[in-house]
Amino acid sequence: MTSNELKAMLERSPAECHRALVKEYGKYVYAIVFNKLRNCGTREDIEECVSDVFATIFMKYEFDENCDRDIKGYIATVAKRSAIDRFRSLTARNNHTVYSDDDEMQELVSDFSVDERVDRSELRRVLLNKIDELGEPDSTILIQKFYYNRKSAEIAKSLFMSDASVRTRCSRAMAKLKVKLAEAGITR
């Protein structure tokens, strides 16, 4: 979607334009907000923050004549800033909530020894590379399961698989990942 298309749509029908924006960039904004809030916010907090981002964007496109041409870049900036603000207000309330089902599966990912001195961004890249090496659908299952904290049943539905096979694939993929991470010097 380009800025001009967006403006044309806005003139035709603001409601339609808003819906299109959320549909097109909802996942993108959600991912950015989730990235900042996953350790301190509930699912509701994240959704609330995502809606804040879109309300700001609706305002911007309706009332700012000189709105940016790079929609995606602008949305990313608003999302990042709103998420940081929300992070601050949530952590200020001193209640870290990590929500997840399947407690037994959390054991798979806990207790890794991470050397504090290792550059975190480098570590992120290594981890994502190793997860990608597992191939699909395993890489998506692991990310959705342990990073996005999705229930196995939800993942199964989105990937058109059975709940049981998601669980099995997840355990196996995690075992494979552990070996790969050990090779890269990240051990349990």
Added chain:
Amino acid sequence: MKEKNIFDILGNAEDDSMERLTDKCPEITDAQLEKILSMSEKKYEIKKKEMFGNRTEKDNNIKMTKNDVVEGVERVRRPAWLTPLYSVASLILVAGVVLGAMAFMRKDKPGKIDTGVINPAVTATTIKVSGTTHVSTDKNGSTITTTVTTTAIDGKAKTEVVTVEGGKAVNEEIKEFVGEWKYQVSASGYNTVDKGAKDNGIVVVHEDGTYTYTDINGNVETGTVKAGVEEFGGSSSRTVNFYKGSEFSFGGYYHEPDVISIGNGSASRLVRGTMYNDYGKPDYTEYQNTARNLVEKYYEMIPEFLFRFREYRNMNDTVTFKLKSLNSGEIEDVVFARISGNGLEFNSMDDIYAYKRTVMTESYYEAALYADYKYIDDSYNSGDYIDETGVLPSKAINSKGYIIYRGNLYVSTSPEQVGWIGHTAPTEPIIITDVTATSFRAYYPSIIGNYGSETHLSCDIFDFVLDPSCNDWRINSLTYDDYSVYQTKAAENS
């Protein structure tokens, strides 16, 4: 070494990793889309209302809806004498433009050589001839008085322009020297001052062209400052001299920015600001301390702040209300305390705003005024449950920093600190850059948590300026960037 969920490392990712995580983000379900859309629309409507609410207030409460039609003709009676008055005024304007252009052409006529020396507009031979005063009014209605005084000292003519803005005199010539200067003398007595200096006192140059010099023993001297140009052997030097009455006290040359070398021997000098070290270079520790002090105060006041005047709360003067927790949804006791008796006393939001102004510049302060308070109905008693069913979380009492209850201001004591934001660990100092006489920038690692389990949240970039209204540093802006920006700056400055 620390044990943690390996996937936690993916949090707070930089852009390239973020793209990869977005690809694998679960699709937004239709139900979720509808929910987010309706929440966004609601918030958008509120924002729009607030925006138009503000606009109409400014427009003398003109309230219109989309379907209102503007019709009819408003008849305005115009006094008959206005027309000739306008004609005369425009003639004067045209004459002024013509005369001004002629004067300008004459000034630049060929054959005139620019010597680089500014000649006075009027020459005089008496000690003090006269003051020509011009009074005008600026767009805000403040009176501006400009006095042009032509004097001759030792037979040399000199023109001094003093402008009075809103009752405050501003000496145009002195303007660039206004502020605090450190008077330094050579430390050893044998070497020049730039080889090692010791403090001799502080000189403050005021906007009206006067100065105050406080020496290290606390003796105070006041007088007037004169700036000028001295010609010697075909070259010219800028001079700044300090007079105690009519008697010359001290003064020197202004060759390099922010340094006035006193006398010819380079035995003493004035250096701009008090934040310079003995070598006349910016003292970064001073900047760091200034930045830390202001930022700590800043965080004391932002809505989601963690400390919120912690050391100034009066825990003997509190009220408690039962409120729904925004996190767990359970009813909890929330204690609100007065800020009094411990060094600070705040009785209204205006007091908080005034305190804010000691931290931020006026423009930033206006942009950062939050509605971070809520009125509590007098009918509630301390200990009562306040039902806020249906109230948006952002409007709930529990999300506010302050309450106003029975005429008193209280601060919420519930958002206890989980760590700290904007802290500076010994290993991660505030990075100071872009230092000028009136501004500097500071990069902070924005961290939350405790040592050993902290999360690097972002890089806070604060801009500070020397606020001329109080001659002190104030925060002028805050932007966030990725934590990697701090790391890069730290590497550059190590």
